[in-house]
Amino acid sequence: MGESKAIFSVLAVNHPGVLLRVAGLFSRRGFNIDSIVACSTEKPAFSRLTIVVTGDDATFTQLTRQLLKLEDIIKVKVLEHENCSNSELLLVKVHAAGNKRGPIVKMVQNYGARILDIGDQTITIEMTGQTGEIDDFVEQLERYGILEMARTGINALQQGDLTIHDDEK
């Protein structure tokens, strides 16, 4: 069975410790988290976790069932990369002294990124986009010297009119 990535969209009760419960489940069952985003939602009672996992189909099924056993988990939806709207946020600080500055600004424009801060020797850039685009951008920046970076990991919603609230648990 081939390994692939899946995006788990998880609706949870907004209790302290939910993230710990979910992360603990992954760790003790031996599932690998590529990224995890946890945040409050439009309804204060709920929080939403978006988790990217690498595994095979059997892993994804087992993971869904294990997540649903947690008392604080309300719904779990496995999203396909192709039919969801997904995006990730990058913040990156690059070395940009002297004549490097022009090409970097140009690249920022080409990628639809944004400059957040300019220092004496550096530029801090923000970019949102799909993971692949961000990977590309980071690769391009590497030649100028990345000083530090932070990525949020993938956030995702179902495409079309359906929401996580519409599906059965």
Place this chain on the structure above:
Amino acid sequence: MLNGSQVLMECLLEQGVDTVFGYPGGAVLNIYDALYNYRDRINHVLTAHEQGAAHAADGYARSTGKVGVCIATSGPGATNLVTGIATAYMDSVPIVAITGNVAVSLLGRDSFQEVDITGITMPITKHNFIVKNVKELSTTVHEAFRIAKSGRPGPVLIDLPKDVTSAMVEYEPQSYTGASPSQPPKQERIEMSLELLKHSQRPLIYFGGGIISSDAGQELLMLAEKQNIPVCSSMMGLGGFPPSHRLWLGMIGMHGTLAANRAARECDLLIVCGARFSDRVAGNRSEFAPGADVIHIDVDHAEFDKNITASVRVAGNLKQVLKILCERVGNSRHDEWVDKITSLKRVKNVDTRNGDGVPDPLHILKTIRELTSDDVIVATDVGQHQMWTVQHFEIRKARSLLTSGGLGTMGYGLGAAIGAQFANPGRQVVLISGDGSFHMNLNELTTLASYDLPIVVFVMNNRVLGMVRQWQKVFYDNRFSATDPKRRTDLVKLAEAFGCTGMRISKVREVEPVVKAAFAAGGPVIVDCCISPDANVLPMIPPGGTVDEIIEEM
């Protein structure tokens, strides 16, 4: 207005709790003060150690099906519960553990006897709570009981900071909340199961603890008889099917019977009821029931395809599912298959001719069995004595075997026996232990004496750590590392020192008279059973192996 501790008592009463096991301490002083007022309605049993209280709550729950309750103070009191909670979690036993904690204002400051017990018990509870506002206390307690007994049962922990147990709140009595009902099984899954049953030539039923916790023994028996299907179980299922029945093959797995393991190898349909294919059952998962379609019936969806992939998954309450199947199936015969498989059943005879010889543990067990009624409750610890007991005692009723299956907790038995005796005051409770396990938690002998419990403890004393030593014999070339502790404990004197009666069996001719005397004594009795260090547990399938590698003699 009531304070938090009184609210807790009211909630326990609303849940039908009449017995709790525990140990007092600083952070639970308010709770114990309330217990003093409620002592005519809630019987608090003081154990020697919090671990004993957790195992007692477990034994209480396993022997009755009700939720067991234990109480411990913060810090070390709470951590001492951990092994007991993990034991209950692995065997799906409903308990509610209540721990005290430091006041909310002191949380997170490494205060005296502070520990993050909800963090510690997260992976070994179905769910846990810390209540920081007394207004949430009553709903939390009821929710804890609901979770503990709903679906696949399990332990729930409630952590109560000290100020919450003294804070005043308006309390309104609540009506009893039962377990959440399980979803009815999907019709299409029933049809698929019936179709497989109809075409099977060599079906086999393998059941586990789910049959016990859903009280589905009658339905299981009916299905087996109507379809003439041979039956085996995991250790957790023992007591769920009559051991004298012609279709009974015995326990399956590492120390299971040849008949059960051979049947799994050769069957063409495996009907799995409330069992989880642990590695002690399916040592080699890819070779387990290789030619069979699998119908997996379980209340816990996450068990499907976890260890073995099923052909048909039926989610639902076992009693309900089996009842539906029984109503729908016709009568069927698989006589040739049943004859072939049941012909592999073996009866092990014990040589008792030499009266001066060293007693055989099986001889002692058979004697205990003959001298007790079908009503006896048998607790065990973990190791060789446990396997001998489950292989040869022939547990005759559901909820009569208390043994740590999933976690394999040495030192479980004495606490569990105490809990079962309080839950079943009229029944004989027996603990079969080994000298290794017994040394772990023998402090609870003091509880036996304090409450004058008529529990009889048989310690299979081979003076070595027998199960590990047996593995060293088979797999480590007789290199007996740390399994010969050279202990000099005199168990008879030890029993007397604790205020119990001590007896000893060291010769074959003493077996029957001493066992008789132990049951006649009335109070707590410890019987030191001196057996050979070289008595082995057989048959044995090596870990990761199949029935083809079964060791029957060594």
